[in-house]
Amino acid sequence: MKIAVVGKGGAGKTTVSAVLARGLSRRGGQVVALDCDTNPNLGLSLGVGDLETERLVTLREQVDEGSSEHAITWAEIVEHYGTDAPDDVRLTVITRIENPEPG
Amino acid sequence: MMRIAFVGKGGAGKSSLAGTVARLFGRNHRNVLAIDSDPVPGLAYALGVQVVDRPIPDDVVVEGAADGPRWVLRPGLDAAGLVEQYAPVGPDDVRYLQFGNLWGSIATIQRAQHAWSQAVRELPADLYDIVGDLPGGTRQPMAGWGKYADLVIVVVEPTVKSLHSARRLLTLSSAAWGPESILVVANKVRDRGDVAWIADRLGRAVDAASPWSEAMIQAERCNLAPLDAEPESDFVAGARALVESIELTYRLRQEVGT
Numbered sequence: 001m002k003i004a005v006v007g008k009g010g011a012g013k014t015t016v017s018a019v020l021a022r023g024l025s026r027r028g029g030q031v032v033a034l035d036c037d038t039n040p041n042l043g044l045s046l047g048v049g050d051l052e053t054e055r056l057v058t059l060r061e062q063v064d065e066g067s068s069e070h071a072i073t074w075a076e077i078v079e080h081y082g083t084d085a086p087d088d089v090r091l092t093v094i095t096r097i098e099n100p101e102p103g
Numbered sequence: 104m105m106r107i108a109f110v111g112k113g114g115a116g117k118s119s120l121a122g123t124v125a126r127l128f129g130r131n132h133r134n135v136l137a138i139d140s141d142p143v144p145g146l147a148y149a150l151g152v153q154v155v156d157r158p159i160p161d162d163v164v165v166e167g168a169a170d171g172p173r174w175v176l177r178p179g180l181d182a183a184g185l186v187e188q189y190a191p192v193g194p195d196d197v198r199y200l201q202f203g204n205l206w207g208s209i210a211t212i213q214r215a216q217h218a219w220s221q222a223v224r225e226l227p228a229d230l231y232d233i234v235g236d237l238p239g240g241t242r243q244p245m246a247g248w249g250k251y252a253d254l255v256i257v258v259v260e261p262t263v264k265s266l267h268s269a270r271r272l273l274t275l276s277s278a279a280w281g282p283e284s285i286l287v288v289a290n291k292v293r294d295r296g297d298v299a300w301i302a303d304r305l306g307r308a309v310d311a312a313s314p315w316s317e318a319m320i321q322a323e324r325c326n327l328a329p330l331d332a333e334p335e336s337d338f339v340a341g342a343r344a345l346v347e348s349i350e351l352t353y354r355l356r357q358e359v360g361t
Contacts, residue, residue: 008143009113009239014264038240039112039268050263 001029018045022087032078033091040093046085056083056093105133105232105353106223108248108282111258112268113239116290120258120313121236122149123329123342124349128232129195131346136186136231139201140219140248141238142212147201151328152193159189159202159215167217174217182225185218194331198231216247223251241271249275254352255282256345258290259305261297266304273305284352288345291315310348313341 001024005017014037021033035042040060043053059081082092109121118139125137139146147154163185164174176185190200200222202215223233235252237243244255259269275281289301289312298312314337322332329338 009115011114038242039271041264041267044263044267053267 014042014045017042021089025087025089031089033089035093036095038095040095043091046089046091048083048085052083060093104228106252107254107256108235108237108252109256109258110237110244110272112265115258115260115265117258118145118236119149119329120342121234122146123339124346125197125234126195126330127342127346129197133232135197136233137197137199138233138235140235144201146236148326149328150193150197150199151331152199157201159218161211161214164214164218172217174214176218176221182222183230185222244272249278250280252282255285257287259287259301260291261301269305286310286348311341311345313338
């Protein structure tokens with residue numbers, strides 16, 4: 001299955017995605033949860049915590065800044081830019097993160 | 104003249120506050136242009152403008168020269184003309200310009216986007232105070248609007264996720280082209296504790312706070328602007344406090360400048 005959760009801001013996309021991901025995993029699925037938001041915080045709803053959610057953002061930023069290599073295959077992306085969330089869900093941040101040019 | 108951008112996480116209340124603030128400025132005899140730059144627009148409701156969907160039409164732009172922007176305003180149409188023709192005047196004399204539309208294709212939105220950024224770039228500075236309602240997330244605040252706004256207002260609700268967004272958006276202050284000032288407004292707060300919690304977690308002062316209420320939910324369902332449905336509400340009081348903070352910010356800036 002490839003499920004995309006969409007809707008207006010604040011409607012609860014992130015919360016629904018997290019519950020879906022963990023629920024499917026509990027039923028025996030092998031689940032990858034992809035955070036595609038420019039402000040990625042799916043980690044908070046999955047339960048990996050503040051610091052780990054921020055760490056994934058930083059990892060992704062290193063790619064955008066060029067100080068870290070782009071992963072080639074999607075398996076590598078999930079491996080390098082992901083973390084293990086509760087219920088064996090693998091969380092990966094795949095959005096490009098916008099940062100202002102420093103002044 | 105003011106160029107204000109309302110930013111924040113989706114659902115935090117950017118449109119409701121931006122629309123109410125724009126109208127309060129209109130009542131203060133300012134010449135206000137309210138811009139909805141969300142591809143899925145929602146500002147009209149808060150302004151009390153009775154249009155459902157009024158995007159900038161495709162034919163306002165023509166293909167630009169090879170070395171410039173892909174689309175430019177058609178010959179004979181300048182930024183002021185675009186606003187005059189395509190931004191209807193709503194309550195409190197606020198003009199409303201919408202560049203996205205509910206059912207448009209990507210190509211249509213791209214054309215409108217070019218028209219909009221040319222308009223904001225080229226509008227004579229003394230013509231309008233601009234109040235921008237931006238989409239949630241960081242893309243437009245940091246890439247599109249960043250260059251135009253001289254005051255950014257970060258709307259935060261008392262949730263951890265909203266705080267995460269706010270923290271990222273506050274990094275705009277370190278940008279080379281960043282806004283001169285940033286204000287934080289706490290929205291949908293239940294009590295002073297919520298405001299204190301936001302200030303504490305952000306590590307900075309909250310400049311205004313506006314509570315949500317059952318009456319506001321009812322108003323939204325009846326398609327009534329907060330200012331029309333609940334002018335005496337705490338929400339509108341919060342918006343008034345924000346207007347004062349904004350006026351003060353610009354006044355201080357002028358004094359420092361002279």
